[in-house]
Amino acid sequence: MSLVANREAWGFESFMKQNLEKDLLRLTTAGSVDDGKSTLIGRLLHDSKSVFEDQLAAVKKSRINRSTGAVDFSLLTDGLRAEREQGITIDVAYRYFETPLRKFIIADTPGHEQYTRNMATGASTANLAVILIDSTKGVLAQTRRHTYIASLLGIPNVLVAINKMDLVNYSEEVFLTLQKDFDALAKQLAVPHVVTIPISALAGDNVVERGVHMPWYHGPTFLEHLETVPIRMETPSDAVRFPVQYVIRPDASFRGFAGPVASGVIRPGDPVVSLPSERKTRVKSIVTFDGDAPEAFPPMSVTLTLEDEIDLSRGDMLVSPAHPPRASRHFDAMVVWFNAEPTEPGKSYLLKHTTRTVRAKALQFRYRVNVNTLAHEPVSSLHMNDIGYVEFETVSPLFFDPYTENRITGSFILIDPISNATLGAGMIRADLADQTAAEPSTKEFAPVTAGERYMRHGHMPALIVVEGNIALATRLERALFDEHFEVLHVSGDALPVSALENQFAAFASAGLVVVYSCAALSPGEKRKLGNLAADRYFDLSALQLPAEEIDAARQILALLQSLRVVVDGGNPGNVI
Amino acid sequence: MGETSKEAVNTTTINGGGERAALLTPQKINYLRALEAESIHILREAVAEFARPVMLYSIGKDSSVMLRLAQKAFYPGKIPFPLLHIDTSYKFPEMVEFRDRYAREIGAELIVHKNQEALDAGANPFVLGTQKCCGLLKTKSLLDALAEGDFTAAFGGARRDEEKSRAKERVYSFRDSFGQWDPKNQRPELWNIFNSRINKGESIRVFPLSNWTEADVWFYIYLENIPIVPLYFAKEHNVVIRGGSIVVAYDKWDLLPGEKTQRMVVRMRSLGCVPCTGAIRSTADTLPKIIEEMISFRRSERENRVIDHDEEGSMEIKKREGYF
Numbered sequence: 078m079s080l081v082a083n084r085e086a087w088g089f090e091s092f093m094k095q096n097l098e099k100d101l102l103r104l105t106t107a108g109s110v111d112d113g114k115s116t117l118i119g120r121l122l123h124d125s126k127s128v129f130e131d132q133l134a135a136v137k138k139s140r141i142n143r144s145t146g147a148v149d150f151s152l153l154t155d156g157l158r159a160e161r162e163q164g165i166t167i168d169v170a171y172r173y174f175e176t177p178l179r180k181f182i183i184a185d186t187p188g189h190e191q192y193t194r195n196m197a198t199g200a201s202t203a204n205l206a207v208i209l210i211d212s213t214k215g216v217l218a219q220t221r222r223h224t225y226i227a228s229l230l231g232i233p234n235v236l237v238a239i240n241k242m243d244l245v246n247y248s249e250e251v252f253l254t255l256q257k258d259f260d261a262l263a264k265q266l267a268v269p270h271v272v273t274i275p276i277s278a279l280a281g282d283n284v285v286e287r288g289v290h291m292p293w294y295h296g297p298t299f300l301e302h303l304e305t306v307p308i309r310m311e312t313p314s315d316a317v318r319f320p321v322q323y324v325i326r327p328d329a330s331f332r333g334f335a336g337p338v339a340s341g342v343i344r345p346g347d348p349v350v351s352l353p354s355e356r357k358t359r360v361k362s363i364v365t366f367d368g369d370a371p372e373a374f375p376p377m378s379v380t381l382t383l384e385d386e387i388d389l390s391r392g393d394m395l396v397s398p399a400h401p402p403r404a405s406r407h408f409d410a411m412v413v414w415f416n417a418e419p420t421e422p423g424k425s426y427l428l429k430h431t432t433r434t435v436r437a438k439a440l441q442f443r444y445r446v447n448v449n450t451l452a453h454e455p456v457s458s459l460h461m462n463d464i465g466y467v468e469f470e471t472v473s474p475l476f477f478d479p480y481t482e483n484r485i486t487g488s489f490i491l492i493d494p495i496s497n498a499t500l501g502a503g504m505i506r507a508d509l510a511d512q513t514a515a516e517p518s519t520k521e522f523a524p525v526t527a528g529e530r531y532m533r534h535g536h537m538p539a540l541i542v543v544e545g546n547i548a549l550a551t552r553l554e555r556a557l558f559d560e561h562f563e564v565l566h567v568s569g570d571a572l573p574v575s576a577l578e579n580q581f582a583a584f585a586s587a588g589l590v591v592v593y594s595c596a597a598l599s600p601g602e603k604r605k606l607g608n609l610a611a612d613r614y615f616d617l618s619a620l621q622l623p624a625e626e627i628d629a630a631r632q633i634l635a636l637l638q639s640l641r642v643v644v645d646g647g648n649p650g651n652v653i
Numbered sequence: 654m655g656e657t658s659k660e661a662v663n664t665t666t667i668n669g670g671g672e673r674a675a676l677l678t679p680q681k682i683n684y685l686r687a688l689e690a691e692s693i694h695i696l697r698e699a700v701a702e703f704a705r706p707v708m709l710y711s712i713g714k715d716s717s718v719m720l721r722l723a724q725k726a727f728y729p730g731k732i733p734f735p736l737l738h739i740d741t742s743y744k745f746p747e748m749v750e751f752r753d754r755y756a757r758e759i760g761a762e763l764i765v766h767k768n769q770e771a772l773d774a775g776a777n778p779f780v781l782g783t784q785k786c787c788g789l790l791k792t793k794s795l796l797d798a799l800a801e802g803d804f805t806a807a808f809g810g811a812r813r814d815e816e817k818s819r820a821k822e823r824v825y826s827f828r829d830s831f832g833q834w835d836p837k838n839q840r841p842e843l844w845n846i847f848n849s850r851i852n853k854g855e856s857i858r859v860f861p862l863s864n865w866t867e868a869d870v871w872f873y874i875y876l877e878n879i880p881i882v883p884l885y886f887a888k889e890h891n892v893v894i895r896g897g898s899i900v901v902a903y904d905k906w907d908l909l910p911g912e913k914t915q916r917m918v919v920r921m922r923s924l925g926c927v928p929c930t931g932a933i934r935s936t937a938d939t940l941p942k943i944i945e946e947m948i949s950f951r952r953s954e955r956e957n958r959v960i961d962h963d964e965e966g967s968m969e970i971k972k973r974e975g976y977f
C-alpha cells in the first residue's frame with residue numbers, strides 16, 4: 078500500500094539524514110508584560126523558518142528568494158493584548174520551530190494572572206528558561222520571581238535576553254551592568270548555567286542574525302545559543318528508575334512491563350530490584366515493535382521482560398540494586414498551589430507520583446516563599462499561586478529521589494478526591510525517614526496503629542458483600558488470600574447482619590478484608606454496612622459481574638487493588 | 654481508617670546490592686524518537702487509567718501515525734481499545750476502503766458511527782451549509798457515539814501547531830458531561846503526570862500527538878513506512894472549481910446545476926468529506942515530493958498570511974461546544 082518507492086529526488090536522502098540527527102530542546106519563556114516576549118518569539122518563529130528553508134535550498138542547490146517585508150512579529154504569536162481584548166483564554170501556549178540543528182518546543186507562559194501556575198507548568202518540562210529583561214527597566218521584582226520559579230522547577234539552563242537594546246543606544250555599559258545585576262540574582266538562587274545576550278527583538282539584532290549595532294558583543298546570537306547549548310539531563314545518573322506503567326500480557330507466554338526509563342541505562346542481563354516487593358531479578362530483554370533493543374535510557378518508553386516470574390504491576394518500580402531510591406511515607410516537598418480554595422489542614426488528597434496514586438495528607442506547613450523577596454514566611458495554609466514547603470505523609474510508601482536528582486521520581490501532583498481538580502504540584506526535597514529513625518523511638522510500647530497494620534498487610538481493610546452465592550464468596554476468599562490479602566470469609570448463617578454491624582469495627586481495626594456472604598439484604602441494611610465501611614464497601618450486586626465465578630473473582634480482585642494503591646480514571650485493572 | 658498518627662511512620666529500606674549499573678554514557682535519541690517515546694507514554698498511561706478508552710480514527714495522516722504509535726505502545730499485544738470512525742457518509746470511497754482494509758490488517762476493532770437520523774432527514778452540506786452539516790454529522794455524531802460506547806477517554810490525533818486555540822490545549826483535555834471544553838478551566842498539566850480522575854458522565858480527550866508538527870508527521874510516515882490513503886498523492890481526477898476551491902467529483906450526483914468537470918492532477922492536503930475538501934494542484938506523487946512541497950508551502954503561507962483573529966476565536970467556540 079505504501080507508495081514510497083521513489084526516494085531519490087532533490088537530495089532528499091541527505092536532507093532526511095541531517096534531519097534525523099536533530100535533537101529536541103524544550104524551553105520556556107518568561108517576562109513581564111511589554112518586555113517584548115511576543116515580539117521575540119514571533120521573530121524567532123519567523124526567522125528560523127527561513128533558516129530551515131535555507132537548508133532545504135542548500136540540498137536542492139538553489140536559492141530561495143526570501144522576502145523581508147515589514148512584519149509585526151508579535152502577531153505571529155498570540156499577543157497577550159489581543160487575547161485580553163478578545164476574551165481569549167490566557168494560558169500556557171506551546172509553539173514549535175526547527176532549524177537544521179534542532180527542533181524546539183516553546184512553552185510560552187503569559188504573565189499576570191495565574192502567573193505562577195502558568196510558569197510552573199511551562200517550566201516543568203523545560204531544559205532551558207528564557208528570561209527577558211527590558212534594558213530600560215532592569216532587573217525587576219518579576220525577574221526575581223521568574224528566575225526563582227525556573228530554579229525551583231529545576232531548569233538546568235537559563236538564557237537571559239536583555240531586550241530593547243536599541244532604546245539604550247546599544248550600550249555595552251548598560252548591558253554589563255544588567256548582566257552583573259542578574260548574575261548576583263543567579264548566584265543567590267544557585268542557578269547553574271546562565272548565558273546573557275543583548276538583543277533587540279524589534280530590530281532583530283542578535284536574535285537570529287548578528288546585526289551591526291553591537292560589535293562589542295562576541296558571544297552567540299540568541300538562536301545560536303539555543304542551537305548549541307548542551308541539553309543537560311538534570312542529573313546524569315546511572316541509577317535505574319523504571320516505574321511500571323502497564324503490564325502487557327497478550328497470552329500466557331509473554332509478560333512484559335511497559336514504562337518510561339526515568340533514569341539510568343538498562344541492558345539485558347542487568348540486575349534489578351522490584352519495589353515494593355524487594356524481589357531481585359535480571360532484565361531478560363528490552364522488547365520493542367522494531368525488535369529487541371540492546372539498551373534503554375531516558376526518555377525512551379520501552380517494555381521489559383524479566384528472568385524470573387515476579388509479582389509486579391502498575392505503580393511498582395524496577396530499580397538498580399546498587400542505587401535504590403528512598404522508600405518512605407514521610408517526606409518534605411516544595412509545593413506550588415494552583416487552586417482558588419486554599420489547602421485544608423488534615424484533608425486527604427490524592428497524590429500522583431510516577432505511575433502510583435496514593436492518599437496523602439499535608440501534616441505541616443513549614444513556610445511560604447515570598448516570590449518577590451524570596452523571604453520565608455510562616456503560614457498555616459497555602460493559597461492560590463503560593464509556593465510553600467510542606468511536610469507530607471502518604472498512606473503507602475512512595476519510591477522517590479529528591480527532585481534535584483531526578484525530575485521524574487522527585488515530582489508529584491495533588492488531586493482533589495471529590496472535585497478531581499489538579500490542586501498543586503510538588504517537588505520532593507527530603508526524606509524524613511532518617512530523622513524519624515534517629516529520634517528515640519516513642520512508639521515501642523505505644524498501641525499498634527492502623528497505619529502500622531497497613532504497612533504490614535499492604536492494604537486497607539474492606540467489606541465485600543456477596544448475596545446468595547457462597548461459592549463465589551469462597552472463591553473470592555481463596556483468590557484474595559493467594560494475592561496476599563488478609564482476608565476472612567464470614568457467612569451470614571454464622572453471623573447475622575445485625576451482629577456484623579457490631580463486629581465490623583473490630584475486623585476493620587485488625588485490617589481485615591471481610592467477604593460477607595448472606596441472603597439478599599434490605600436497602601436499609603446495605604446502607605448501614607455501607608456507612609460502616611465507607612469508601613471501602615463493595616456491594617457485588619451493584620457490579621455487573623461475568624457469569625463464570627472465576628472471571629468474576631478476577632474482576633473483583635482487580636477492583637480491590639484500590640485497597641493497596643488508589644487508582645484513577647475508573648480503571649481498577651492494570652493487567653491485560 | 655486512614656488515621657495514621659505520626660508514630661506510625663514507617664519506612665522501607667532497600668539493601669544495596671553489590672553490582673553497579675553500567676557507567677553512564679551520553680545516550681541520545683533524535684527528536685522524532687523523543688516525540689515517539691512521549692506519545693507512547695501518553696497512550697499507555699491513558700489505557701492504564703481509563704476504564705473505556707477509544708481512538709478517534711479519522712483515516713487521515715495524523716490518525717495513521719497515532720495508530721502506528723498505539724501498535725508500538727502495546728506490542729506484542731494488540732491495540733487494547735477500539736477505533737471509532739465518525740462516518741458522515743460523504744467520505745471519499747478511497748478512505749472507507751482504506752479504513753476497512755487497514756483495520757483488518759492490523760487486527761484492530763473498528764466501530765463506524767453515523768448520525769443516521771440526520772442522514773435520513775436529508776442532512777447534506779448544500780442544504781444545511783457546512784457549519785450546520787458538520788454540527789450534525791460530525792460533532793453530534795461523535796458525542797452520541799462516545800456516550801453510546803460509554804467511553805471515558807478518546808484519543809485524538811490533533812496537534813498543537815494546527816491552530817491557535819489548540820496551542821493552549823492540554824494533552825489530557827477534560828470534557829464535562831455535555832462533552833464540552835472549558836478553556837478557562839483547564840487542569841494544570843506538569844511534567845508527564847496526567848490527572849485522569851473523572852466523575853460519571855465526564856470524559857477526557859487525550860492527544861498523544863500534541864507536540865508533533867505537520868513536518869514531524871510526514872517525516873515519521875516516511876521513516877516508518879506507514880501506509881496512508883492514496884488521495885494524499887497527486888493523481889489525475891475529475892474535478893470542478895467551486896467557490897475558488899478544487900473539488901473532486903466522483904459522479905454526476907456530486908455536481909451542482911451548471912457545473913462541468915475537468916481532468917486535473919491534484920492531491921489532498923487533508924482528508925474530510927468529498928464536497929467540503931479542497932484539493933490542491935500538485936504533481937507530488939511521492940513522499941519526498943510531498944515533504945518538499947510542504948516546506949515550500951510553509952514559506953508561502955508565512956508570506957501571504959493574514960492573521961485572522963475572528964477565525965481563531967470561532968475555533969475556540971466550536972471546541973467549547975464539543976467539536977474535536
Ligand SMILES: Nc1nc2c(ncn2[C@@H]2O[C@H](COP(=O)(O)OP(=O)(O)O)[C@@H](O)[C@H]2O)c(=O)[nH]1
Pocket residue numbers: 108109110111112113114115116117151156157240241242243244276277278279280
Ligand atoms: N524599541 C523596541 N521595542 C520593542 C522591542 N521588542 C518589543 N518592543 C515593543 O514593546 C512592546 C511590547 O512588545 P510585546 O512583544 O507585545 O511584549 P510582551 O507583552 O512581552 O509580549 C511593543 O510595542 C513592541 O513593539 C525592542 O527590541 N525594541
